[in-house]
Amino acid sequence: MSARVSIGDFAVMTSLSRKALRHYHEIGILQPAHIDSHTGYRFYDTGQVDHAHIIRRFRSLDMSIPDIKALLSTDDATTRAEIITTHLEHMEKQLQQTRDTVGELRELLSPVDTPAFVTVRREPALPVWSIRATLEESGIDSWFSASVNTLRSAVAATTGAPSEVVPGGLYDRALFLESRGRATLFVPAPLVGQPPEGVRAEILPEAEFAVLTHPGGHDGIDRSYAALGIYANEHLISDQGPIREHYFGGTQSTPTTFTSTEICWPVFSTTPPTP
Template sequence: MDGMRQGLTIGEFAQLTHLSVRTLRRYHEAGLLEPASVDPASGYRYYTGAQIPQAQVIHRLRELDMPLADVKQILATGDPEARAELTAAHLRRLEERLDRTRAAVTSLRQLLRPDVERLEVELRSVPARTVTAVSGTVAEEDVLTWYDGAMAELDAAVRGHEPAGPPGGLYDNELFTAGRGRVLVYRPVPDAPETGRVARHVLPAVELAVTVHRGPHDDIDVTYGRLGEWVVEHALAVDGPVHETYLCGPRDDPDPDSWRTEIGWPVFRLSPGARSGG
């Protein structure tokens, strides 16, 4: 190679990598992909063929919306296992974002439907009960993971005991208003052994406005909203945790369309025995 030809021009490199010249300049400015050399007189950037795979890796990572700092860390890491873990951590974040996006789309479809089905609500008096439960203070974004672990402990603790009904959960208002609050999940078994986080709890008697959410929880917030609207119109909401009862869930049937979740809103009954739709 003579003195006038120091490597691949940025245009040639762009053609070989299917990246635009503008993108390559941006990678250079961000410190992600330095040219092999820069002509001091002309300022032209030159690359080598060995840099093509690196450019393509950067492009793929950026297509996955990986932050620049994370891309730099991966490129600077020589350990393949460390690189794989950094990439996997980002992919997990993408999957969580995808779940949130799917849930938002499902909710919007429900909210924007002109033909909303009638909401059936029952005013129900629930007596005090002794249950086997796991409780804790949880951040809202960690609820699903915490729930899975707690239910696994409960399932093990009540094995061999006949439950008096489906499992359920109580969710304090602070979980929704402040992003962190007390959660209690239970199996209606009064005499299971206490072990680890598993303990017996007495659930106090309560009046609830109850409706059923059908299907996966992607749009359960819509059902919560419609139930809350019903309560405002027909009853008096009182302080207390929201009750959920899992009539059918992932542990019962892998088909999300079959899932049924009762939502119970604590109320002071204004019209005893009322049943309504809205």
């Protein structure tokens, strides 16, 4: 048998403050059982305690108000399980992101290591198909994904079959310095055929680089950039040309998921160009 109780008693039973109860009333997820028309006092029913506990618990776990409304409005066990499972998966993802962030912060407590595996390499002139744009730093990711797919499709359409494509990128220093600059994504040009509209054919000039291979894509790549930059400036003569990257391990189904990223830092040439 349920009983009507004052808002004060209900707050004690549910650990929800007057402010929280008023808010949940206003947004429609926990209505008072009765509101006195003369005083405006809110009264609740003891049968509402379980709902109040559900709301408080899931709000403490950052479940959204729409999901809580959906949870409370259904008696279907499958639907409830789906809502809770989806939120648990979201929490697990956030937990992993927190773990990754903690790992990165711990790494920052140690100085940048100057790697022993930097190589100096002269890249010959390379015919490529490319897409170029002037971008804000915040827009690079979406442009990168679209450009990789465009270049892969262009090569596949020309060669008649999907092929293993190793894309590369050129990034002006203005992107790092001013958060806006020119970026170029490229793939080695097929032996036959012409690039489609929107893709240009060009030849990357011969250049010399200090090269470091970073595992994976761009997660944590700032530390690899730091290590390579230290090496290039302490042991070589840094050139101010664009930074070059090569992306390995992408597939047709996951074209922007890479097993490694080769960072190429331009350095002043110490060897004569190839005749």
